[in-house]
Amino acid sequence: MPAILFVEDDATIAMGVEYSLKQDGFQVSLAYRLEEARDLLKRSPFDLVLLDLGLPDGSGYELCKEVRAAGNTPIIILSARDEEASIVLGLDLGADDYLTKPFRLRELISRMNAVLRRRGPVEASDRTLTCGDVAVVTQQAKVYKNGREVLLTALEYRLLLALVANQGRLLTRTQILAQIWDVDEDFVNDNTLTVYIKRLREKLEDNPQNPSLIKTVRGLGYQADG
Numbered sequence: 001m002p003a004i005l006f007v008e009d010d011a012t013i014a015m016g017v018e019y020s021l022k023q024d025g026f027q028v029s030l031a032y033r034l035e036e037a038r039d040l041l042k043r044s045p046f047d048l049v050l051l052d053l054g055l056p057d058g059s060g061y062e063l064c065k066e067v068r069a070a071g072n073t074p075i076i077i078l079s080a081r082d083e084e085a086s087i088v089l090g091l092d093l094g095a096d097d098y099l100t101k102p103f104r105l106r107e108l109i110s111r112m113n114a115v116l117r118r119r120g121p122v123e124a125s126d127r128t129l130t131c132g133d134v135a136v137v138t139q140q141a142k143v144y145k146n147g148r149e150v151l152l153t154a155l156e157y158r159l160l161l162a163l164v165a166n167q168g169r170l171l172t173r174t175q176i177l178a179q180i181w182d183v184d185e186d187f188v189n190d191n192t193l194t195v196y197i198k199r200l201r202e203k204l205e206d207n208p209q210n211p212s213l214i215k216t217v218r219g220l221g222y223q224a225d226g
């Protein structure tokens with residue numbers, strides 16, 4: 001049973017989500033403040049942290065940094081702040097995914113399962129996939145560009161793997177979303193995939209503004225080309 005730390009100061013959301021996650025087989029510990037969350041983290045390990053940003057005694061970003069500094073426990077940010085800047089900051093601080101409020105429970109659970117699977121294979125194979133100067137070593141879930149390792153979050157890795165495993169072929173937004181998050185396109189904020197593609201390009205492209213590895217097929221989706 002995955003142990004979830006849910007940091008959320010809105011009691012209505014906290015208790016509603018806690019109840020539903022328990023029904024779905026998760027073990028949930030609630031913290032209303034950063035201090036409570038820190039205490040709980042000291043006492044026992046968690047499989048996943050769900051993190052609100054606006055908390056009474058500080059910002060969820062602080063905890064995000066601390067959790068990431070302590071290990072690789074997956075973090076999903078739950079926030080009403082849907083501007084790209086705050087999303088990007090959360091991802092920069094090591095969050096694996098984010099969801100903007102209000103969200104649907106089914107979507108939250110899909111995202112949670114996606115990060116809990118971590119680097120589970122999109123395609124079951126132990127081999128190295130190459131695309132241009134990028135190599136994906138699937139057995140180790142590691143990515144190299146020109147022989148140098150590039151650190152990706154779990155979802156960035158899954159997205160890259162899906163694209164590279166299908167290189168030369170267009171993947172529609174719907175196909176990508178189904179592979180990465182196991183949900184219908186309707187359930188994912190339209191920005192989400194765009195943000196992840198942008199981040200992958202920043203990490204992997206020689207010129208992120210003029211990508212040669214991950215190409216946009218306007219209005220349809222994306223395609224990896226070596």
Ligand code: CA
Nearest residue numbers: 009052054055
């Ligand atoms: Ca809040």
